[in-house]
Amino acid sequence: MTSFLRNGPRSTRARTIRTAALLAALVTVATCGCGIRTTTVPVDAGPAPTRVSCAVPQATVPPETPGTTVVKVYLVCSALAAQVTRNVTTTDTGTRPAPVSRLIAADMLLGQLQRRPSAVEAEAGFATEVPGNLNLTGPLPGDPKDALRLSLSLDELPSFALAQLVCTFTAAPGVGLADRSVLLGGPPGEGGPVKRYLCTSALRTRPDAADTAGTVVK
Structure with a gap:
């Protein structure tokens, strides 16, 4: 015991x-x-990822307000092309505006795409990839009459820039065609085929989709 x-x-x-x-x-x-x-070694994983809303208030113009109109453009947010609306000053004096050519309307939209996003758009996560030196011209001899020529070849455009152009143009009355497509080609000096583009889901969400998005217009 x-x-x-x-x-x-x-x-x-x-x-x-x-x-x-x-x-x-x-x-x-x-x-x-x-x-x-x-x-036992501390690991710095960096700052926590931030989330963006990819949403901004819809632009509106009171009825019968001369000199201002609303346009729809596509910007890039969170790895996709998404639509925003903007108030744009016009030369409208209150009378019925004269018809605007496809080239003039497309050039105005191009300027909107090249513009730096507003503070509200930037805060929501929007940006643009459309180059500031990009220009537009009308069709070359032999092109379809509704074609638009870019000053950069289509394969030189940055990722998503083509989606911004296509989706903005096809959504605009007087620029997009009846089948919701747009005809685009490369620089006039280089020629190259004109292609028909549609604003597809793949084009809006995949950077590489631009490589195979268009179909040659014969």
């Missing part, structure tokens, strides 16, 4: 040590099984 009492606390401490070692081993195995590598 004396021997049992003498050895009791020692045996208890031994069991406690063995139990702690076993638990430590189990924690190590579980950590390895989860694919997590333990480290």
